[in-house]
Amino acid sequence: MKELLRKREFTLLVIIAFVLVLIVIRVPAFLEMENVLRIVNDTSILIMVSLGQLAIIVTGGIDLSVGSIIAFSGMAASMLNQYHPDISVFIVLLVGIGVGTGLGMFNALIIAFGKVPPIIATLGTLSVFRGFTFVLSKGQWVTAHEMTEKYMNLPHGHFLGLTNLIWFGIIVSLLMYGFMRYTRTGREVYAIGGNKTAALFVGVSEKKIQFVVYTLMGILAGLAGVMWTARFAAAVNETAIGFELQTVAACVLGGVSIAGGSGTVVGVVLGALFLGIITNALPVVKLSPFYQMGLQGVVVLGAMVVNSLSAKREEKRLLERRLD
């Protein structure tokens, strides 16, 4: 029981419950099934991409180019759908994911083999990929009436009462949970981030791990790109600008250490959901949506302060135990 109370995820769950109670007191309808599903649906893309960011941050890196990867792969998939409406949407989906994977691999190459620090490499590709999105689209948009019904149904369709988008979110979360927790490579991700020197000595390949996590991010961002454009029925050049910061915010909220080495899938999913709840609650409690940005910052900063204070307490506790 004590162990459970000390867990980050549990604290976050309590905070979420507290915020929900506050909202429900004002607006009882907030917790109706329909609304809850809408929030989860709205947050699914953020969850998928944040889980990619999780793996990267655990290695001690960061990917600032995700917004641009989403824009480029979403644009590529939408244009394929626009010009060849007869091609099956599953192929379009695979192409979108493939394009994202390619871009992620490009990041992976310059980071793992070019030894460019992740923040610099992805800061550069943030501009490069965004620029190529403009080149690909020639500045044009792909709008709802230029997309096929089937393409837009990719996220909107229903299966067993949930939208496909939610299913994608669930599947990605489960796969990532299994990957990070139960595979050798997943554990090596934590090893590299926790203590690089020790990890290298026991034979973990840093290059391989870096290559895996940035490519993985490409796959997830490619999937997110297709979902994003199909869901909002528009592929514009500005898709997902600034989204990278939201994914990092979800990770930080979920208790992922920016210095690397720790962070869980469950925490990140909760962190992303928390951001989603705040965004959705604003109009419900009649606050202007213009408050969203500032509020999000306050929440993330508050979570970090709590994090760092509890980490210090934990450290003290461990020290005391050792002294006993």
Place this chain on the structure above:
Amino acid sequence: MAEYKKSLVDTSRLVRDRTTKSRIVDFITRWEFIIFALIVFEVIVFSNLTPYFLDTFNLLNTTFNFSEKAILALPMIFIILCGDIDISVAAIIALSSFTMGFAAAHGAGTGTLIIVGLLSGLAAGLFNGVFVAILGMPSIAVTLATQSIFRGIPQAILEDQAYTHYPEGFGYFGQGYIGNSMLPFEFFLFLVLAVITGFVIHKTTYGRKLYAIGNSATASKFSGIPVRRIRMINFALTGLFAGIAAILLTSRIGSTRPNIALGYELEAITLVVLGGVSITGGKGNIFGVILAVFLLGYLKFGMALLNMSAKIMIITTGALLIVAVLIPEFISIRKKKNKLKKQKKDENTEEVA
């Protein structure tokens, strides 16, 4: 535990630095040369392609387009030398610009506006500093959160509106020239600030301490360097400089919207890194950064003269940033290979002997 972990990481970095010390020295002397050569190349190419490039008035006037970002890059050198980063600078500009607009809307004069702009920048910088330097939280996460707070304030209050009324004399800072010359005030201010920054970095103990902290914060702490205070000052200075940039930018465009200076933080960081300052801290100098300001500024100017679209410029900037970090890496790999070869040769000859 965290302390123990940190010291391990730091030692590994020290070891690496020792084995590659000669490489770093070589690289620093070489890096400014590469950028300088690129500038010369750029000037030759553009002046051959268009007659409007090598024109004193044009060359001076285009500094309006990059002076504010260049001013942001100066204190960012301090921050990055210490191994930190500040991604909230653009948001601080938005906040400062907002407070100035608010003051102007309530009838403040030019002098008051300047004070308001500088103070709100400084306050925002101190706010960052409290979390990073005193509470010891990672700078990238802190400034990520504070940037949405700083920009969130004008967004919540201004919504989709804008402040557009500023007092008469306020326009000088962003639009005026020094006396009757062709030298823009903004650019002149950048040069002055750059000289001061360069002096502080290379000629004072404060500057030496920045390098020490960047190389090993733990070792610096144990040798009596007030690490907390220095990091605090760095963030405060960055806020102050962002306040200066906010005054110039607001004065130049004459309006304040919540999305003012969007993306400036990335450009400022690009300038610093392109200038050869290592993102992991402890390496770099001011000359590289100043050269990078001109390289990028005139690259954009030349491309604009040739009617190249903004997207090509975006791609070029990003690619330049990556290549700038890749080149020294390749040089060092080749050097290492040569060294290994030489070592092998020596061993072989020894065996023969």
